[in-house]
Amino acid sequence: MAATVLVVEDEREIRELLRRYLERAGYGVLTTGSGAEAVRLLGERGVDLTLLDLGLPDVDGDEVLREAHDRGGVPVVVLTARTSVEDRIHGLRLGADDYVTKPFSPTEVVLRVGAVLQRSRGAAPGAAPVQSYGGGRLRVDEVRHEVVLEGAAVELTPTEWGLLTTLAAVPGRVYSRYELVNRVRGYEFAGYERTIDSHVKNLRHKLGARGPELVETVLGVGYRLGWSRDP
Template sequence: MSATVLVVEDEKEIRDLLRRYLERAGFAVVTTGSGAQALTMLTAHAAGIVVLDLGLPDIDGLEVLRAAHADGRVPVVVLTARGSVEDRIRGLELGADDYVTKPFSPTEVVLRVQAVLNRTTGSADPATASYGDGLLCLDESRHEARWQGEPLELTPTEWGLLATLAAVPGRVYSRYELINRVRGYEFEGYERTIDSHVKNLRHKLGAAGADVVQTVLGVGYRLGLPRDR
């Protein structure tokens, strides 16, 4: 059964356009032009992913983004006219899993929704892997991570980044390679996007963050913990 997509967009024509394209791709779709109503619909309709316009008429779209992220960490594709690099980075730092600026191709939005869902709900090896004598544990089947025995509350993108680095500990992944593996396609401004997610991931890992996710100057990033046998 396809995930339910909650489209939060104040322009009716855009809402209807996205509904048609998403339904054509096999998704169940619910829509609203109200941020306040979106907060209720997040749980009432068991949304699997949100396509969210930040420029809503009643409340700031970032409030809806925070709620989606807090409410079971529902993935969010932000759709907005706020096209500056700073705005994109701010949205990503607050938990958005992708960012599409207006004007846009509805086909592109569908592809990005599919890519986010593929990486956040895709099948994986059910075995739990541990690293650094048990300091870090990843359960691929549940998309769960633990650090020093405590659960890590990761966004879907942070999970994808950590899981990619952990696939081959010590291997250096370029920013270009990471954005394609984590997101599933090329993304304009990918270098700053990856750097933003790495910063957030390190923060959640605490004082050892920079040692766990290591920077290789001029190349990219690698996991600094060996896999336990």
């Protein structure tokens, strides 16, 4: 089934341009120029990804971003004319999975949508089987894109999933922030290293009391998975 993309953009011409390109790429598309309508659609429709302009006329784009994050971690690609690194970092810290500044190529936007959806859905068939850690307390299924910690499912955003699976690939290995950026995002982004700590904090929160021991900080270096892989 084709993924459904919600385009939230107050400029009609841009909204329609993105709709045409996304539909040509095979996606189902919902569009709105209203933040309030976007929140409603996120609650009522099966949205797989949101393309979100932060400069909305009625509701602050940050609120829509938080709403998407709270509704099962719907991936968000931010569209904005704000070009400073600080603005980008702000959006990423709120849970955005990618960031595109205006003016942009609609073809590039479609490619980024595909990349984020691929990360959010997990590995393709034929990937590694389920791995367990810490005597079976943590289970990571890259095919089904599932994480189970001590019998309870853990819902992660695409970025949090990427962080956990990267660390779990080689338990005990220390990854620098720069390495995590490139492995999780798949490309370099100036200033993004500064947001890794925020994503790690969110990941630990979702892992509950086990978070700090599962995702360990190595001062001055980076992060590592604290539990060993089961034989």
